[in-house]
Amino acid sequence: MSGKSTNITWHDQTVSKGRRREKSKHHSYVLWFTGLSGSGKSSVANAVAERLFQDETHTYVLDGDNIRFGINKDLGFSEEDRKENIRRIGEVSKLFVDSGQVVLTAFISPFRNDREEVRALLEDDEFVEVYVKCSLEACEARDPKGLYEKARQGIIKDFTGISSPYEEPANPEIVIDTEKSSIEDCVEQIVQFLKEKGYYRNI
Numbered sequence: 001m002s003g004k005s006t007n008i009t010w011h012d013q014t015v016s017k018g019r020r021r022e023k024s025k026h027h028s029y030v031l032w033f034t035g036l037s038g039s040g041k042s043s044v045a046n047a048v049a050e051r052l053f054q055d056e057t058h059t060y061v062l063d064g065d066n067i068r069f070g071i072n073k074d075l076g077f078s079e080e081d082r083k084e085n086i087r088r089i090g091e092v093s094k095l096f097v098d099s100g101q102v103v104l105t106a107f108i109s110p111f112r113n114d115r116e117e118v119r120a121l122l123e124d125d126e127f128v129e130v131y132v133k134c135s136l137e138a139c140e141a142r143d144p145k146g147l148y149e150k151a152r153q154g155i156i157k158d159f160t161g162i163s164s165p166y167e168e169p170a171n172p173e174i175v176i177d178t179e180k181s182s183i184e185d186c187v188e189q190i191v192q193f194l195k196e197k198g199y200y201r202n203i
């Protein structure tokens with residue numbers, strides 16, 4: 001997407017991403033959690049962040065609800081607003097990666113194309129898509145915030161899974177099934193992947 005600004009110049013920094021990673025002593029990348037409301041994105045992302053943090057990794061969790069209180073409070077849940085939501089989070093995530101940190105994002109991010117655009121912003125070894133798989137029935141049974149009930153009553157419009165689509169990832173790096181695995185087991189699966197693929201490396 002071309003921007004509105006003209007007469008702008010990119011400034012390189014002497015403190016580079018590589019030097020910041022050396023200082024952090026670890027690789028920096030995005031763990032992008034996607035899934036239905038109530039699938040477990042926040043719970044698992046926070047548990048993984050806790051585990052990484054205890055292993056001397058600099059982490060930060062960007063969470064859908066929280067971000068919509070601040071930087072994205074001008075956005076709703078239309079297809080267009082969700083697209084802009086994910087575009088901004090992608091750019092923010094890239095800044096975190098540039099700063100030498102591991103960023104964990106917990107957004108429904110229902111559209112495949114929007115997620116692929118975030119992937120394209122980053123290097124190949126900087127984006128790990130985690131599909132938090134959970135059936136609509138199970139998410140609705142959990143209904144931790146009572147939102148599905150409101151959506152069924154028509155009080156909330158454009159609700160993902162009920163009146164707005166969710167497109168499953170075609171080729172996610174990781175799939176966790178939160179109906180079959182506990183939060184602890186999901187964390188283990190993710191950490192195992194990160195270790196096997198070299199994301200856990202010391203620099």
Ligand SMILES: Nc1ncnc2c1ncn2[C@@H]1O[C@H](COP(=O)(O)OS(=O)(=O)O)[C@@H](OP(=O)(O)O)[C@H]1O
Nearest residue numbers: 037038064077082085107108109110157158159160
């Ligand atoms: N209409 C509608 N559809 C889906 N979700 C809704 C809606 N209205 C409010 N909420 C609450 O907003 C959270 C989802 O925000 P996200 O920024 O992750 O959504 S998106 O990625 O832009 O689709 C979502 O949080 P999670 O349950 O953690 O996914 C809900 O708490």
Ligand SMILES: Nc1ncnc2c1ncn2[C@@H]1O[C@H](COP(=O)(O)OP(=O)(O)O)[C@@H](O)[C@H]1O
Nearest residue numbers: 037038039040041042043142144178181182183
């Ligand atoms: N295996 C599991 N993984 C993640 N959450 C689970 C699991 N089993 C039950 N839950 C519960 O499901 C709910 C998921 O809510 P949350 O993490 O906020 O999901 P999301 O961020 O996708 O909306 C929480 O109440 C959590 O305790």
